[in-house]
Amino acid sequence: MLEMRPTCESCDRDLPPDGEAYICSYECTWCATCRDAFPGRACPNCGGDLQLRPMRVVSSVH
Structure with a gap:
């Protein structure tokens, strides 16, 4: 499974799973x-x- 790293490795900007990276x-x-x-x-x-x-969107349906 693809690791969804939470920050940019250069500037440490937050990168949410549903944002551009x-x-x-x-x-x-x-x-x-x-x-x-x-x-x-x-x-x-x-x-x-x-x-x-x-993008990986977390489902709210259980």
């Missing part, structure tokens, strides 16, 4: 502002392609 194949997690600042919009940790993280 970007991830690489290693699940490095970034906000849009930091992603836009990376050369080539690539992950600074692994050099991988950053994609929009899917």
Whole structure:
């Protein structure tokens, strides 16, 4: 299961599970502002392609 990290690894901004965030194949997690600042919009940790993280909405139905 995809780990939904709660903050940007660069600026520590909160990233709620239903908000915009970007991830690489290693699940490095970034906000849009930091992603836009990376050369080539690539992950600074692994050099991988950053994609929009899917949203996980918690259901209130039990």
